[in-house]
Amino acid sequence: MRIGELAAQSGVTAKTIRFWEAEGLLADPVRTPSGYRDYHPDVIDRLSFIRHAQTAGLTLAEIRQVLAISDTGEPPCGHVTDLIHQHLTDVDERIRELTETRSLLDRLAQRAADQDPADCDGYCAILQPPDSPQRSDAAAIRR
Protein backbone atom coordinates (compact mmCIF):
# COMPACT_ATOMS: atom_id res chain seq x y z
CA MET A 1 0.00 0.00 0.00
CA ARG A 2 1.55 3.29 -1.06
CA ILE A 3 1.24 6.53 0.83
CA GLY A 4 -1.62 7.90 -1.26
CA GLU A 5 -3.81 4.93 -0.55
CA LEU A 6 -2.87 4.93 3.11
CA ALA A 7 -3.84 8.59 3.20
CA ALA A 8 -7.16 7.84 1.55
CA GLN A 9 -7.86 4.89 3.86
CA SER A 10 -6.91 6.71 7.04
CA GLY A 11 -8.06 10.22 6.38
CA VAL A 12 -4.60 11.53 7.23
CA THR A 13 -2.90 13.40 4.41
CA ALA A 14 0.28 12.03 2.84
CA LYS A 15 2.08 15.17 3.96
CA THR A 16 1.08 14.55 7.54
CA ILE A 17 2.04 10.89 7.36
CA ARG A 18 5.54 11.86 6.20
CA PHE A 19 5.64 14.51 8.90
CA TRP A 20 4.71 12.01 11.60
CA GLU A 21 7.33 9.64 10.26
CA ALA A 22 9.94 12.40 10.49
CA GLU A 23 8.76 13.11 14.03
CA GLY A 24 9.39 9.51 14.99
CA LEU A 25 5.80 8.42 15.41
CA LEU A 26 5.95 5.99 12.53
CA ALA A 27 8.75 3.61 11.70
CA ASP A 28 10.50 4.07 8.38
CA PRO A 29 8.39 1.96 6.08
CA VAL A 30 9.64 -0.57 3.60
CA ARG A 31 10.42 0.96 0.25
CA THR A 32 9.59 -0.35 -3.18
CA PRO A 33 12.57 -0.75 -5.52
CA SER A 34 11.86 2.71 -6.84
CA GLY A 35 11.89 4.26 -3.37
CA TYR A 36 8.16 4.56 -2.75
CA ARG A 37 6.92 3.99 0.79
CA ASP A 38 5.15 0.66 1.04
CA TYR A 39 2.83 0.29 4.02
CA HIS A 40 1.31 -2.63 5.82
CA PRO A 41 -2.41 -2.03 6.32
CA ASP A 42 -1.91 -2.22 10.10
CA VAL A 43 -0.40 1.25 9.95
CA ILE A 44 -3.94 2.53 9.53
CA ASP A 45 -4.60 1.50 13.12
CA ARG A 46 -1.54 3.33 14.27
CA LEU A 47 -2.60 6.50 12.47
CA SER A 48 -6.02 6.15 13.98
CA PHE A 49 -4.49 5.73 17.41
CA ILE A 50 -2.44 8.88 16.93
CA ARG A 51 -5.49 10.87 15.90
CA HIS A 52 -7.41 9.59 18.89
CA ALA A 53 -4.60 10.38 21.27
CA GLN A 54 -4.40 13.86 19.78
CA THR A 55 -8.06 14.53 20.43
CA ALA A 56 -7.31 13.44 23.98
CA GLY A 57 -5.05 16.46 24.15
CA LEU A 58 -1.79 14.54 24.05
CA THR A 59 0.98 16.22 22.10
CA LEU A 60 2.83 14.37 19.38
CA ALA A 61 5.78 14.16 21.77
CA GLU A 62 3.65 12.40 24.36
CA ILE A 63 2.13 10.11 21.80
CA ARG A 64 5.60 9.27 20.53
CA GLN A 65 6.49 8.33 24.11
CA VAL A 66 3.58 5.95 24.46
CA LEU A 67 4.20 4.41 21.08
CA ALA A 68 7.93 4.11 21.61
CA ILE A 69 7.57 2.25 24.90
CA SER A 70 4.79 0.17 23.51
CA ASP A 71 6.97 -0.68 20.52
CA THR A 72 9.79 -2.06 22.65
CA GLY A 73 7.41 -4.78 23.76
CA GLU A 74 9.25 -5.03 27.04
CA PRO A 75 7.67 -7.75 29.15
CA PRO A 76 6.13 -6.26 32.28
CA CYS A 77 5.09 -3.10 30.54
CA GLY A 78 5.39 -1.25 33.86
CA HIS A 79 6.54 1.91 32.15
CA VAL A 80 3.64 1.75 29.79
CA THR A 81 1.14 1.40 32.57
CA ASP A 82 2.62 4.35 34.42
CA LEU A 83 2.64 6.49 31.35
CA ILE A 84 -0.84 5.56 30.30
CA HIS A 85 -2.13 6.23 33.78
CA GLN A 86 -0.47 9.60 33.71
CA HIS A 87 -2.14 10.37 30.43
CA LEU A 88 -5.44 9.03 31.70
CA THR A 89 -5.21 11.52 34.53
CA ASP A 90 -4.49 14.29 32.05
CA VAL A 91 -7.45 13.32 29.94
CA ASP A 92 -9.72 13.16 32.96
CA GLU A 93 -8.58 16.61 33.93
CA ARG A 94 -9.28 17.90 30.46
CA ILE A 95 -12.73 16.35 30.47
CA ARG A 96 -13.39 17.95 33.84
CA GLU A 97 -12.37 21.37 32.56
CA LEU A 98 -14.38 20.94 29.41
CA THR A 99 -17.46 19.91 31.32
CA GLU A 100 -17.08 22.92 33.55
CA THR A 101 -16.79 25.23 30.57
CA ARG A 102 -19.72 23.49 28.95
CA SER A 103 -21.89 24.35 31.89
CA LEU A 104 -20.55 27.87 31.82
CA LEU A 105 -21.54 28.20 28.19
CA ASP A 106 -24.84 26.64 29.03
CA ARG A 107 -25.49 29.22 31.70
CA LEU A 108 -24.57 31.93 29.22
CA ALA A 109 -27.00 30.50 26.70
CA GLN A 110 -29.70 30.29 29.34
CA ARG A 111 -29.12 33.85 30.39
CA ALA A 112 -29.16 35.02 26.78
CA ALA A 113 -32.34 33.08 26.11
CA ASP A 114 -34.54 34.27 28.92
CA GLN A 115 -33.12 37.72 29.07
CA ASP A 116 -35.40 40.66 28.87
CA PRO A 117 -34.05 43.31 26.50
CA ALA A 118 -34.42 45.75 29.37
CA ASP A 119 -31.90 43.78 31.41
CA CYS A 120 -29.20 44.72 28.99
CA ASP A 121 -28.11 47.79 30.86
CA GLY A 122 -25.13 48.95 28.88
CA TYR A 123 -23.24 45.75 29.44
CA CYS A 124 -24.89 42.58 28.30
CA ALA A 125 -25.40 40.61 31.50
CA ILE A 126 -23.65 37.69 29.88
CA LEU A 127 -20.15 38.52 30.93
CA GLN A 128 -20.26 38.93 34.65
CA PRO A 129 -22.45 36.14 35.92
CA PRO A 130 -23.79 36.88 39.39
CA ASP A 131 -22.46 33.52 40.51
CA SER A 132 -18.93 34.53 39.62
CA PRO A 133 -16.97 31.29 39.20
CA GLN A 134 -14.32 30.62 41.79
CA ARG A 135 -10.97 31.54 40.39
CA SER A 136 -8.91 29.04 42.35
CA ASP A 137 -8.12 27.17 39.16
CA ALA A 138 -6.77 30.05 37.14
CA ALA A 139 -3.15 29.21 37.73
CA ALA A 140 -3.72 25.52 37.13
CA ILE A 141 -4.49 26.01 33.49
CA ARG A 142 -1.11 25.45 32.00
CA ARG A 143 -1.35 23.72 28.71
Next chain:
Amino acid sequence: MRIGELAAQSGVTAKTIRFWEAEGLLADPVRTPSGYRDYHPDVIDRLSFIRHAQTAGLTLAEIRQVLAISDTGEPPCGHVTDLIHQHLTDVDERIRELTETRSLLDRLAQRAADQDPADCDGYCAILQPPDSPQRSDAAAIRR
Protein backbone atom coordinates in the same frame (compact mmCIF):
# COMPACT_ATOMS: atom_id res chain seq x y z
CA MET B 1 -4.83 47.65 39.90
CA ARG B 2 -1.77 47.54 37.67
CA ILE B 3 -0.93 44.79 35.26
CA GLY B 4 1.44 43.00 37.63
CA GLU B 5 -1.17 42.61 40.30
CA LEU B 6 -3.80 41.60 37.78
CA ALA B 7 -1.37 38.97 36.53
CA ALA B 8 -0.78 37.73 40.08
CA GLN B 9 -4.50 37.68 40.88
CA SER B 10 -5.55 35.97 37.69
CA GLY B 11 -2.68 33.63 37.03
CA VAL B 12 -2.34 35.05 33.54
CA THR B 13 1.05 36.61 32.82
CA ALA B 14 1.34 40.33 32.10
CA LYS B 15 2.74 39.47 28.69
CA THR B 16 -0.32 37.42 27.91
CA ILE B 17 -2.67 40.10 29.17
CA ARG B 18 -1.07 42.64 26.83
CA PHE B 19 -1.22 40.09 24.06
CA TRP B 20 -4.92 39.48 24.61
CA GLU B 21 -5.50 43.20 24.66
CA ALA B 22 -3.68 43.53 21.34
CA GLU B 23 -5.80 40.68 19.99
CA GLY B 24 -8.94 42.55 20.89
CA LEU B 25 -10.11 40.35 23.74
CA LEU B 26 -9.69 43.05 26.33
CA ALA B 27 -10.64 46.69 26.01
CA ASP B 28 -7.87 49.23 26.24
CA PRO B 29 -7.68 49.88 29.95
CA VAL B 30 -7.61 53.23 31.65
CA ARG B 31 -4.07 54.56 32.03
CA THR B 32 -2.51 56.22 35.02
CA PRO B 33 -1.01 59.66 34.34
CA SER B 34 2.32 57.94 33.71
CA GLY B 35 0.87 55.56 31.17
CA TYR B 36 0.52 52.45 33.29
CA ARG B 37 -2.48 50.21 32.64
CA ASP B 38 -5.00 50.53 35.44
CA TYR B 39 -7.48 47.68 35.71
CA HIS B 40 -10.83 47.27 37.34
CA PRO B 41 -10.91 44.05 39.37
CA ASP B 42 -13.77 42.77 37.20
CA VAL B 43 -11.24 42.13 34.47
CA ILE B 44 -10.17 39.10 36.48
CA ASP B 45 -13.50 37.50 35.64
CA ARG B 46 -12.98 38.24 32.00
CA LEU B 47 -9.53 36.65 32.03
CA SER B 48 -10.97 33.67 33.81
CA PHE B 49 -13.71 33.43 31.21
CA ILE B 50 -11.15 33.48 28.42
CA ARG B 51 -9.13 30.70 30.06
CA HIS B 52 -12.24 28.63 30.52
CA ALA B 53 -13.33 29.16 26.96
CA GLN B 54 -9.85 28.15 25.81
CA THR B 55 -10.01 24.88 27.66
CA ALA B 56 -13.31 24.37 25.89
CA GLY B 57 -11.29 24.35 22.71
CA LEU B 58 -12.44 27.74 21.46
CA THR B 59 -9.78 29.72 19.66
CA LEU B 60 -9.01 33.27 20.72
CA ALA B 61 -10.79 34.41 17.56
CA GLU B 62 -13.96 32.62 18.62
CA ILE B 63 -13.70 33.90 22.15
CA ARG B 64 -13.24 37.40 20.81
CA GLN B 65 -16.44 36.90 18.81
CA VAL B 66 -18.42 35.89 21.87
CA LEU B 67 -17.01 38.69 23.97
CA ALA B 68 -17.45 41.29 21.27
CA ILE B 69 -21.10 40.51 20.74
CA SER B 70 -21.66 40.21 24.44
CA ASP B 71 -19.99 43.58 24.89
CA THR B 72 -22.33 45.35 22.52
CA GLY B 73 -25.12 44.57 24.95
CA GLU B 74 -27.54 44.53 22.05
CA PRO B 75 -31.01 43.83 23.39
CA PRO B 76 -32.31 40.54 21.96
CA CYS B 77 -28.93 38.89 21.99
CA GLY B 78 -30.03 36.60 19.18
CA HIS B 79 -26.59 36.51 17.70
CA VAL B 80 -25.14 35.63 21.04
CA THR B 81 -27.48 32.75 21.53
CA ASP B 82 -26.71 31.39 18.09
CA LEU B 83 -23.01 31.69 18.62
CA ILE B 84 -23.07 30.18 22.04
CA HIS B 85 -25.18 27.31 20.84
CA GLN B 86 -22.72 26.73 18.04
CA HIS B 87 -19.89 26.64 20.53
CA LEU B 88 -21.87 24.43 22.87
CA THR B 89 -22.18 21.96 20.04
CA ASP B 90 -18.44 22.15 19.46
CA VAL B 91 -17.71 21.57 23.11
CA ASP B 92 -20.07 18.62 23.25
CA GLU B 93 -18.33 17.14 20.26
CA ARG B 94 -14.97 17.58 21.90
CA ILE B 95 -16.18 16.01 25.10
CA ARG B 96 -17.49 13.09 23.07
CA GLU B 97 -14.12 12.61 21.37
CA LEU B 98 -12.26 12.92 24.63
CA THR B 99 -14.48 10.40 26.33
CA GLU B 100 -13.94 8.00 23.48
CA THR B 101 -10.19 8.40 23.72
CA ARG B 102 -10.38 8.08 27.47
CA SER B 103 -11.95 4.69 27.13
CA LEU B 104 -9.32 3.78 24.55
CA LEU B 105 -6.56 4.69 26.98
CA ASP B 106 -8.42 2.82 29.65
CA ARG B 107 -8.50 -0.31 27.54
CA LEU B 108 -4.79 0.10 26.91
CA ALA B 109 -4.13 0.43 30.63
CA GLN B 110 -6.26 -2.63 31.30
CA ARG B 111 -4.45 -4.64 28.69
CA ALA B 112 -1.09 -3.52 30.04
CA ALA B 113 -2.15 -4.37 33.58
CA ASP B 114 -3.37 -7.91 33.12
CA GLN B 115 -0.90 -8.82 30.47
CA ASP B 116 1.26 -11.82 30.92
CA PRO B 117 4.89 -11.07 30.00
CA ALA B 118 4.70 -14.02 27.65
CA ASP B 119 1.99 -12.30 25.63
CA CYS B 120 4.46 -9.67 24.54
CA ASP B 121 5.43 -11.46 21.38
CA GLY B 122 7.78 -9.06 19.70
CA TYR B 123 5.18 -6.36 19.51
CA CYS B 124 3.65 -5.28 22.75
CA ALA B 125 -0.01 -6.21 22.35
CA ILE B 126 -0.90 -2.69 23.32
CA LEU B 127 -0.89 -1.20 19.89
CA GLN B 128 -3.21 -3.35 17.84
CA PRO B 129 -6.17 -4.04 20.07
CA PRO B 130 -8.03 -7.17 18.95
CA ASP B 131 -11.22 -5.12 18.92
CA SER B 132 -9.75 -2.80 16.34
CA PRO B 133 -11.76 0.40 16.63
CA GLN B 134 -14.00 1.18 13.72
CA ARG B 135 -12.23 3.62 11.53
CA SER B 136 -15.32 5.36 10.18
CA ASP B 137 -14.43 8.46 12.15
CA ALA B 138 -10.91 8.88 10.83
CA ALA B 139 -11.80 11.55 8.32
CA ALA B 140 -14.00 13.39 10.77
CA ILE B 141 -11.11 14.33 13.02
CA ARG B 142 -10.22 17.67 11.67
CA ARG B 143 -9.02 19.97 14.35
Next chain:
DNA sequence: GTAAACCTTCCACTTCGATGGAAGGTCAAG
Protein backbone atom coordinates in the same frame (compact mmCIF):
# COMPACT_ATOMS: atom_id res chain seq x y z
C1' DG C 1 5.39 6.95 -26.23
C1' DT C 2 3.49 10.44 -23.92
C1' DA C 3 0.38 12.61 -20.54
C1' DA C 4 -1.57 12.34 -16.03
C1' DA C 5 -1.33 10.84 -11.66
C1' DC C 6 1.56 9.69 -8.05
C1' DC C 7 5.71 9.48 -5.65
C1' DT C 8 10.41 11.42 -3.76
C1' DT C 9 13.23 15.06 -0.96
C1' DC C 10 14.06 19.51 0.70
C1' DC C 11 13.16 23.90 2.24
C1' DA C 12 10.23 27.67 3.23
C1' DC C 13 6.14 29.31 5.01
C1' DT C 14 1.80 29.44 7.95
C1' DT C 15 -1.11 29.87 12.09
C1' DC C 16 -1.87 30.04 16.84
C1' DG C 17 -0.68 31.54 21.13
C1' DA C 18 2.28 33.22 23.27
C1' DT C 19 7.48 34.61 25.10
C1' DG C 20 11.97 37.02 25.26
C1' DG C 21 14.48 40.82 25.28
C1' DA C 22 16.01 45.50 24.28
C1' DA C 23 15.59 50.30 25.34
C1' DG C 24 13.66 53.30 28.09
C1' DG C 25 10.21 55.61 31.64
C1' DT C 26 8.27 55.56 36.72
C1' DC C 27 7.89 54.89 41.52
C1' DA C 28 8.88 53.69 46.47
C1' DA C 29 12.40 52.58 50.00
C1' DG C 30 16.53 53.51 52.28
Next chain:
DNA sequence: CTTGACCTTCCATCGAAGTGGAAGGTTTAC
Protein backbone atom coordinates in the same frame (compact mmCIF):
# COMPACT_ATOMS: atom_id res chain seq x y z
C1' DC D 1 19.55 60.50 44.92
C1' DT D 2 20.33 56.06 43.69
C1' DT D 3 18.86 51.22 43.45
C1' DG D 4 15.55 47.92 42.23
C1' DA D 5 11.09 46.61 41.08
C1' DC D 6 7.74 47.50 37.91
C1' DC D 7 5.93 49.46 33.88
C1' DT D 8 5.97 50.99 28.66
C1' DT D 9 6.48 49.81 23.44
C1' DC D 10 8.31 47.33 19.73
C1' DC D 11 10.17 43.66 17.38
C1' DA D 12 11.95 39.01 17.07
C1' DT D 13 11.56 34.43 18.15
C1' DC D 14 9.51 30.11 19.61
C1' DG D 15 7.18 25.52 19.37
C1' DA D 16 3.60 22.83 17.78
C1' DA D 17 1.65 20.81 13.97
C1' DG D 18 1.44 21.00 9.92
C1' DT D 19 1.10 22.94 4.60
C1' DG D 20 2.91 24.55 0.01
C1' DG D 21 5.65 24.25 -3.62
C1' DA D 22 9.71 23.38 -6.42
C1' DA D 23 12.41 20.02 -8.87
C1' DG D 24 12.61 15.73 -10.25
C1' DG D 25 11.73 10.39 -10.63
C1' DT D 26 7.99 6.46 -11.52
C1' DT D 27 3.86 4.15 -12.96
C1' DT D 28 -0.30 3.62 -15.35
C1' DA D 29 -3.53 4.20 -18.99
C1' DC D 30 -4.55 5.21 -23.59
